[in-house]
Every structure is written in structure tokens, then in C-alpha cells.
Amino acid sequence: MSDLAPNLPAVAEPTSFAFDAHAQEQIDVILRRYPPERKASAVIPVLYVVQNQMFRLSGSAWVPKVAMDVVAGLLDMAPIRVYEVGTFYTMFNLTPIGRYNLQICTTTPCWLRGSDEVVAACFKATGIAHMGGTSADGLFTMKEVECLGACSNAPMMQINDDYYEDLDGPRTEALLEAFRRGETPTPGSTIGRQGSMAEGGPTTLTDTAALWSPEKYAALKEDRARAEAEAAAAAAANPPAEPAKPEAPKPGA
Numbered sequence: 001m002s003d004l005a006p007n008l009p010a011v012a013e014p015t016s017f018a019f020d021a022h023a024q025e026q027i028d029v030i031l032r033r034y035p036p037e038r039k040a041s042a043v044i045p046v047l048y049v050v051q052n053q054m055f056r057l058s059g060s061a062w063v064p065k066v067a068m069d070v071v072a073g074l075l076d077m078a079p080i081r082v083y084e085v086g087t088f089y090t091m092f093n094l095t096p097i098g099r100y101n102l103q104i105c106t107t108t109p110c111w112l113r114g115s116d117e118v119v120a121a122c123f124k125a126t127g128i129a130h131m132g133g134t135s136a137d138g139l140f141t142m143k144e145v146e147c148l149g150a151c152s153n154a155p156m157m158q159i160n161d162d163y164y165e166d167l168d169g170p171r172t173e174a175l176l177e178a179f180r181r182g183e184t185p186t187p188g189s190t191i192g193r194q195g196s197m198a199e200g201g202p203t204t205l206t207d208t209a210a211l212w213s214p215e216k217y218a219a220l221k222e223d224r225a226r227a228e229a230e231a232a233a234a235a236a237a238n239p240p241a242e243p244a245k246p247e248a249p250k251p252g253a
């Protein structure tokens with residue numbers, strides 16, 4: 001049982017943990033990035049390796065306490081230092097979660113664009129009763145998160161490692177149904193928007209298109225040159241009147 005998260009329901013912790021061959025390969029690559037005496041700096045990527053291995057082996061991406069002890073031994077750290085990192089970052093799950101980790105952004109831009117609808121659709125499609133909960137079938141876990149940096153395509157949510165954007169209630173439900181069927185929907189905009197292009201199409205800075213056409217650019221230069229010549233001719237034909245000379249002062253004045 002974990003004693004790291006007293007406010008969370010007790011979970012059955014594994015009694016041992018060992019890196020598998022795939023994880024070991026990743027760790028060898030990670031450790032080469034740091035001088036041996038600084039290998040504690042690798043704690044975050046190594047904890048990710050733990051979480052990913054747990055996902056591969058159990059379908060749930062989480063970090064058991066016993067695995068943090070193994071990481072502490074590997075990196076010559078006091079176990080408490082590893083617990084500090086694992087408990088600080090919300091990206092590490094210290095209890096088992098569902099196969100699909102639904103992280104729904106509810107920060108202002110997503111909220112203004114309808115994240116309430118997305119949250120409601122997730123509750124409806126998964127049957128989860130409260131934020132942070134896991135569905136009865138063990139497939140989904142729901143979390144409310146702060147801005148994930150995809151505000152231009154709000155509202156959005158992250159599912160495992162992928163972003164799904166431009167959501168609304170029905171599209172969110174359809175997305176979760178696809179995951180339930182074992183499909184992996186294409187990440188990105190759910191309305192087919194390319195990148196973060198304006199919803200109405202590529203309208204931004206369209207007037208600069210003229211500058212990118214050599215013919216149009218040449219015509220633009222000719223127009224400007226003609227206008228300048230006409231202005232110069234008009235100025236020559238109508239020179240400004242000479243300012244009146246001040247009268248010379250009268251003697252004795």
C-alpha cells in the first residue's frame with residue numbers, strides 16, 4: 001500500500017520492480033546524457049521510463065513506490081528525493097489509472113470555447129462519477145488540467161500522449177467511443193483544421209500574396225514609381241508661392 005498519497009484510495013502496490021530489457025535500453029541512452037556524478041538529473045526521464053513500462057506490462061501508466069526505490073538506487077539518490085519529484089509533477093500517476101488518461105483542459109480559453117461541454121461528454125461517455133475517477137471497465141481516467149498550450153484549437157484534451165482539439169460534446173463522445181472499440185483516432189483537430197489555421201481557412205496576411213508573385217510585385221513597383229513621378233510633376237507645375245519678404249525697417253523707426 002502506498003504511504004505517499006494518504007488522501008487517495010489505498011492501492012495494492014507491487015512488492016518488487018525491475019526494469020525490463022526495453023526499459024533498460026532507454027535508461028542506457030538517458031544516462032549517457034549526464035556526467036556520472038550528475039546522474040540524479042536523470043530522475044524525471046527515468047521515472048517516465050518506469051511509467052511507460054508499467055503501461056506496457058499492465059495497461060496502466062503509473063509509478064509504484066517500490067519502483068521509485070529502484071530509481072533511487074540506480075541514480076544514487078535518497079529515496080525521499082525521488083518521492084519529492086514523483087509527487088510534485090502531476091504527469092506522474094502514483095496510483096493505477098485507466099488505459100486512456102483523459103486530461104481535459106478547463107483553463108479560460110478552453111472554457112470560453114466550451115470545455116464544460118467536453119467535461120460533461122466525458123462523464124456521460126465513460127460513466128465516471130467524479131473528476132480524478134476511473135471508469136468501471138478500467139478503460140478511462142478523467143482529470144482536469146491547466147492550459148496544455150493548444151489554446152488556438154480550444155477546447156481540447158490530451159489522451160495519453162496525444163492532443164485532440166476543436167472538441168464539442170458530440171465529437172468528444174464519438175472520440176471516446178472509438179477508443180472503446182480499440183481504435184486510435186488521428187490526433188489533432190477533430191474538425192479537420194490544418195494546424196492552428198483560422199477556422200475560416202487561410203485568410204491571415206493574404207494581401208502579402210501579391211508580394212510573393214514576381215509579376216504582381218513588378219506591377220506594384222511600377223504603380224508606385226508612376227505615382228511618385230506624377231506627384232513630382234505636379235509639384236514642379238505649381239511651385240509653392242514665395243513667402244513675402246519682410247519690409248525693411250524705416251530709418252529712425
Ligand code: FES
Nearest residue numbers: 105110147150151
Ligand atoms: S487554455 Fe486550453 S490549451 Fe490553453
